[in-house]
Amino acid sequence: MTLEELNVFVTTQANVGMEAYYWWCTGLMIIIHVGFLMYEVGATRMKNAVSSGVKNLLAFAFMIPTFWLFGWWIYLAFPGGFVPIDLEGYGVPWNVSMGPMLSDQATGVFWAAFTLFACTTASIFSGAVIERIRISAFAFLAVILGSVVWILAASWGWHPDGWLVTRFGFHDVAAAGCVHTVAGLFAFGVLLNLGPRVGKYNDDGSANELEGHSLVLSFIGLLTLIVGFFGFLGACLIWAGSDLGGWVNIYGAPATLSSFAFNTLMGLSGGMIGAFWWSKGNPFWMMSGGLAGIFICAGGLDIWYPGFAFILGTIAGCVIIPANNWLHNTFKIDDCVGAVSIHGVCGILGMLSVGLFASGFPAAGDIPPSNLMGQIIGTVTMALTGFIPGYVISYIMKMAGWLRVPDHIQEAGIDKSELELQAYNQ
């Protein structure tokens, strides 16, 4: 074998390996949606179980074509802010780059992975609004969040040329900001306009517990979701192929899958243990705490000491319950699954943690090292990028009468009224 043949062989194998890696990460991420579906259906009362599931399926189904239509282009075109850069046609759906090409083995699988990130972001929002959002309104808002809002934030802070990265050294390798904070705050904005389910609050302001119909389904869903997140987190690393010889993080700095393995598992266990302790053994919060433990570690998932990731996870497990209670008591929202607390609050804490405990880590090229000010600016940007469109768009939809299921349909049950179905034979 000549040197040239060897070079072709190595490059070909690296490209095929890269394709295969992201292909399977994408498949694993679909399991997140199995988990979200089971979790939310279980957390729903029996009369709305089918419509909850339909909503999850739609979040998945609508995200794929819309992310192909404009989501991927937004990610590539807006790293500088609100003015798109000239990509010479790359990334728009009527360009050949958005179809199979022999010279490009990367675009399809990267687009697929990002599409599943988008589906995940929309599904985070989904759980908060169950049992009283109109299905059509949800589908529209999911498209706005999944194919526009989060990916714009990703272009700014989860892209090697994003302005938050190149100007401020923002470091958020596993999307604590653009996915979890944006989705959590978007959900918060919508919840303020959507209002609680009928019967959630009494006239004196006290709350009623509207328990879901299957705790077992929610358990299995949450654990399934955690399995799927290994695909999500794995796809957050870049397989640099034969050019750079290994893994880099999304900003181009050296990284290892081992760092993700250490810190994901340690954060997960810390979150479960913290929530077990704080909730005095409530299994719903234990599982949610595990997720929160991963999300609080996400910003620095490539650089944490695993013991510290465990401590961060434990903090997340303890924080989510009082944060959720405060949000409910203060704003009278009805976040059925604690999404604002688990994703929004822990995403914010995750980004700030990098600034507080991991400042000075070198980045690639001319990107400034991680620093507290950069993390604060990134956190505020992500929070506002999620909250403002969520609040404003849902406010307009509320005024147009296109947001909330009427009270008499809620009382009768959405499944029977709108879908003419029942989840169970009674």
Next chain:
Amino acid sequence: MNTFPGESASWEGVDAYFTWASSSGMLVLFTLVTACICLGVIIAAARHETEVADSNK
């Protein structure tokens, strides 16, 4: 560039290898149809919800 249906039936010099790859008009058409399907289904679902809400009052 190769395309199907089309004159070329060879992998020689091929890069984009999907249906109508050489016809930008067709790609724009399919893009528009995809967008219309997404939007149309959301509008149809919203109408159905409104009708159900009105008929169940």
